[in-house]
Amino acid sequence: MSAIPPFEPSANVATNVPATTSSGLLDAVTGNPYFSAGFGLIGVGAGLAVLRQGLQRGLDLAQRNLLVTLEIPSRDKSYPWFLNWISHAQVTRKNSQQLAVETSYRRHDNGSVSSTFNLVPGPGRHYFKYRGVWLRVERQRDGRLMDLTTGNPFETVTLTTLSRDRRIFQTLLEDAREAALAKEDGKTVMLTSWGSEWRPFGLPRKRRLMASVVLDRGLAESIVSDVEDFIANEAWYNQRGIPYRRGYLLYGPPGSGKTSFIQALAGHLQYNICILNLSERGLTDDRLNHLLSVAPIRSLILLEDVDAAFTKRKQTDQEGFQSNVTFSGLLNALDGVASSEERIILMTTNHIDRLDQALIRPGRVDMKVYLGDATPYQMRLMFLRFYEGKTALADQFVSALEGRPPVSTAQLQGHFVTYKHDPRSAIEHVGELFTPPLVV
Ligand code: ADP
Known part of the structure; x- marks a missing residue:
C-alpha cells in the first residue's frame, strides 16, 4: 500500500509565507486572528485533499492487489x-x-x-x-x-x-x-433466430414421446431410421465430399401431426429444434444463409409452412418475398455451400402443390412424407391410446367412422379429450366429429 503523504499542520502553512514579506506586514498578518484562522483552514483543506488522494491511491492499489474481477459480456x-x-x-x-x-x-x-x-x-x-x-x-x-x-x-x-x-x-x-x-x-429446447444468432425461446419443453404421435403404419419408423442412418454416417459423407445434410418435407392437411412428429423426433434423438420463419420481417438472404450455417449442433432446423413465405408473390420471383429472402437465396441457403456440419432440415406444408419443384428436388428434400387424415389404423391406435386395452370398442369406433368424411388426427384427439372417461360415449357421439355440438 502506498504511503500517505504526511499531513502538514496548518501552522506550518501560515509560517511558509515568503521571506520577502516585510516584518511589519508579517506581524500584521500573523497577529491578526482572522488571517491566522483563514490560513489554518486552507491548511486543513489542503491536508484533507492530500489525505483523500492518498486514500484513493491506497484503495486503487488494494483493489489491484487484493481484489479480482470477472467480466461476463x-x-x-x-x-x-x-x-x-x-x-x-x-x-x-x-x-x-x-x-x-x-x-x-x-x-x-x-x-x-x-x-x-x-x-x-x-x-x-x-x-x-x-x-x-x-x-x-x-x-x-x-x-x-x-x-x-x-x-x-x-x-x-x-x-x-x-x-x-x-x-x-x-x-x-x-x-x-x-x-x-x-x-x-430430458427437455427439448426451442430456438428461434435472433438477429444473426439462435436463442432459446420460452422454457425448454418436456420431450414429446414418439408413441404419443400416431402416424400411419410404419411411417414414423421409416423416418426415424432414415434420420438415424444419416446421423450415424458422417464419415461416409465426408469421405465422398458430399455435403453432410438431409432434408425432409412433411406435407398434408392441417392437424395431421406434422409439427408434433417433429417434436417427438427431436425428443427421440435428444436434439433441439431451431425454428426458422421465412416470412419474418428483416430476414435477408445473407442472414438466412448465416443462420443455417451457425445452427447449434444436435438441432433440427424447422421451416414451418414453407409455402406461406410465397403467398404474396410467386415463389420463383427473384425480387424476394415479404421478408426480403429471395427464392434463389433460400435455395442457396438450403444447399449450405458454406457448411460442412451436420444439417437436418425439416419443412412442413399444408400445400405441396404450391411449392416450386426446385425447392423439393432431391438434395434439398431427400424424403417427402405425406401425413394425411386419419386412416383406420390411426383411428384404432389413437382410440387405444386414450382407452387402454379396449380393443373391441376400438374396432367398433373404426366401424362407426367407416364411409364418413375424412377426419384429422387432431380432431380425433379433441373428441377423445371430450369423452376421456367414457369410450362408449366417444363411439355414440361419433357424429359430433362432423357437426360440432352447439355451445349454448
Ligand atoms: P400439423 O402440424 O399437422 O398441423 P399438429 O402436430 O400441430 O398438426 O397437431 C395439432 C394437435 O393435434 C396437437 O395437439 C397434436 O397432439 C394433435 N395431433 C395431430 N395429429 C396427431 C397424431 N398423428 N398423433 C397424435 N396427436 C396428433
Whole structure:
C-alpha cells in the first residue's frame, strides 16, 4: 500500500509565507486572528485533499492487489446461464433494491399462454454471499453501444471478489452451467433466430414421446431410421465430399401431426429444434444463409409452412418475398455451400402443390412424407391410446367412422379429450366429429 503523504499542520502553512514579506506586514498578518484562522483552514483543506488522494491511491492499489474481477459480456454464452442462475439462487434478492424482470413466455399447443417472471438484479451494484464468499455483482448497460443484430444494448456483468477467493468464479460458472443444463435435461429446447444468432425461446419443453404421435403404419419408423442412418454416417459423407445434410418435407392437411412428429423426433434423438420463419420481417438472404450455417449442433432446423413465405408473390420471383429472402437465396441457403456440419432440415406444408419443384428436388428434400387424415389404423391406435386395452370398442369406433368424411388426427384427439372417461360415449357421439355440438 502506498504511503500517505504526511499531513502538514496548518501552522506550518501560515509560517511558509515568503521571506520577502516585510516584518511589519508579517506581524500584521500573523497577529491578526482572522488571517491566522483563514490560513489554518486552507491548511486543513489542503491536508484533507492530500489525505483523500492518498486514500484513493491506497484503495486503487488494494483493489489491484487484493481484489479480482470477472467480466461476463452479454455476448458470451455464459451470460444467460449466469442470469438464470442468479434469478434462482435468490442470493441477491434479499439485498438488492434494484431488480429487473426477465420474462419467459410460452404459447401452448392449445393456444393458451403461460409466462414466468424471473427477478434478477437490475443495473447497478449488488452484494451477496455465495459458498461463504462475498461477491459484488455490477450490471452495466452500455447505453451507446447496441447489438445491431438484436437491437438490445450491450451489457456487462462484472463480478468482484477477494483475490484469495478467485476460484469461486470457476465454481459459480460451473454451477450456473449445471443449473442451465439440468433445466434442459430430458427437455427439448426451442430456438428461434435472433438477429444473426439462435436463442432459446420460452422454457425448454418436456420431450414429446414418439408413441404419443400416431402416424400411419410404419411411417414414423421409416423416418426415424432414415434420420438415424444419416446421423450415424458422417464419415461416409465426408469421405465422398458430399455435403453432410438431409432434408425432409412433411406435407398434408392441417392437424395431421406434422409439427408434433417433429417434436417427438427431436425428443427421440435428444436434439433441439431451431425454428426458422421465412416470412419474418428483416430476414435477408445473407442472414438466412448465416443462420443455417451457425445452427447449434444436435438441432433440427424447422421451416414451418414453407409455402406461406410465397403467398404474396410467386415463389420463383427473384425480387424476394415479404421478408426480403429471395427464392434463389433460400435455395442457396438450403444447399449450405458454406457448411460442412451436420444439417437436418425439416419443412412442413399444408400445400405441396404450391411449392416450386426446385425447392423439393432431391438434395434439398431427400424424403417427402405425406401425413394425411386419419386412416383406420390411426383411428384404432389413437382410440387405444386414450382407452387402454379396449380393443373391441376400438374396432367398433373404426366401424362407426367407416364411409364418413375424412377426419384429422387432431380432431380425433379433441373428441377423445371430450369423452376421456367414457369410450362408449366417444363411439355414440361419433357424429359430433362432423357437426360440432352447439355451445349454448
Ligand atoms: P400439423 O402440424 O399437422 O398441423 P399438429 O402436430 O400441430 O398438426 O397437431 C395439432 C394437435 O393435434 C396437437 O395437439 C397434436 O397432439 C394433435 N395431433 C395431430 N395429429 C396427431 C397424431 N398423428 N398423433 C397424435 N396427436 C396428433
